[in-house]
Amino acid sequence: MSLSDQHAAELSPETVVVAAGRPERAHDEPVNPPIVLSSTYFGTGSLGDGDRGYGRYANPTWDPFEDALAKLEGATLPGLLYASGLAAVSSALSLVPAGGVVVMPTHSYAGSLVMATELAEKGFLELRTVDITDTEAVKALISPEHGRKADLLWLESPTNPMLGIADIRALTDAAHAAGAIVVTDNTFSTPLVQQPLSLGSDVVLHSVTKYLAGHSDVVLGALVTSNPELRAALLHHRIIHGGIAGPFEAWLALRGLRTLALRIER
Template sequence: MDNSSRHESLAPETLTVVSGRPRKTQGSPVNPPIVLSSTYISQGVPQPDEFLYTRMDTETWQPFEEAVSSLENADQPSVVFSSGMAAIASVLSFIPDGGKLVVPRHAYQVTLGFAQDLIERHNIRVEKIDIADTSSAIKAFDEADLVFLESPTNPMLEVADLPTLIDAAHSAGALVAVDNTFATPLLQQPLSLGADLVIHSATKYLAGHSDVVLGVVVTNSAHLAQTVRAYRTLHGSIAGPFEVWLALRGLRTLALRVNSAQANALELAQRLSQHPKVAAVRYPGLPTDPGHKNATAHMNGYGAIVVLQPVGGIAEADSMISHLTLWTPATSLGGVESTLERRRRFSTESPTVPENLIRLSVGIEHIEDLWNDLNQALNALEG
């Protein structure tokens, strides 16, 4: 791999393109090949860096792992997993039975479901915090083994003062993990803000085309990286070679996609806030948004997720969604296409998320097409 230290000074836009490539030698391919083999020729005592069996390691993962770690500015190669949840599971395994976990009160609902499972099956204490309320959040850190943060949160878009929370968690003796899925490494680098571990659902922006499910863990610590890798080998939560190859191909355009989508998101958030059929909009890029101050201080942009509440309740939210023709009603986010969903359609979503809240994952289509579709669907609401 051409993963030399000369990449260190390059801008993220360049890193997405150049990292994880084969060495530039005569006749070598420009892209890393997909290696389809479950096992490798090997005899005698295995050497530490030898490929043996693809549940342990394979060269098809490495270019993607190197590219993600270069974007997160990490010292260690990242560790790719079969899904974002598999990546999260590896990090939650750091909490000993009977230990303590701190999680956001709003976060990806399956992460919170996982925390509930830890309570029931591993006697782990779980304390939920409002990540936007720094002083009260810090009070929960006492005796914590792991402080798991997500910022911006899914789906409420709360934004944390990450450096302050991370410092306080470390002072309390806890490890800190940050789910950086919404921000992407282009807009936020939690390791540089002091976090120990970063997680992505690479299903979303990193891969970017709604065609693979993948996760990744990134850390600066050789020990943590080794532990996460060992977890992956032990649990077999490994990614298929095609998926990882596709994710690397998607990653090449991460900067173009994120920049285009977040420009659309800002424009839509501004227009939606003026719409008579919209009761509330959240987007950290709006100066009036509660997350604006923290996002401006600690992020390089505001992302491409917008949430809105139409005037009315569940019926109006569902009706608005059913009037859309360009936007796709679907769960998940971070693809090139604009999607949306009413989050409380899931009975497992937190009851403190408003029932009519619609999460928009803004894509890279033309802004006027996106707006016209939203506008007509809102105008179709009665009253």
């Protein structure tokens, strides 16, 4: 069974995790997508015509997971799989213009914080860290009385490991009023508990390594957005920086996703 967008919208998330990303239901067709191991694809010779072309640009094994995650997060565009959660963090931070301002929770996942700190130390961006549970303090850093407004608000809610909770709606409203985009790391909530796009976030990030894949046997990351320009920029970054998912890992992640609802409930 494959899920049309309209059909998926009518299904509960518990059903989507089991049913999304299946091949077309047809006689003798497999119920699971195959693993495609190929670095190169036959094509028209023009990537602009939608050719897959080369294995760093696309792999059909990524598509079912990317579709399923987009449906779960309520996105209108397919998600983007990455080699790890931090590869996804790197791609998301690439949305910041040179010298731009990033506001980040003091208790963000350490790897995300280290990456942003190192970029700041090299002068690529300005980093402002803040207690993300203090909504007014975050707003003050997004739009300070003096100084540059934020370009990117980074949310992680709950944070890992301090479990700080952000008021995503209030903070995304403040960020958008200042002209900033909002990336929310939804790893610890999963889309079954919280859908940041519906609360105004522009991009959702996952360490798929954690709850989505769920079996401690795979390292992967993902980004999801409904914004075509942001998705195009992220896809370009993934192609050029090469943080792509292995096909076997992508397949394992989809298999892990099938039990997400049961594992969360448990």
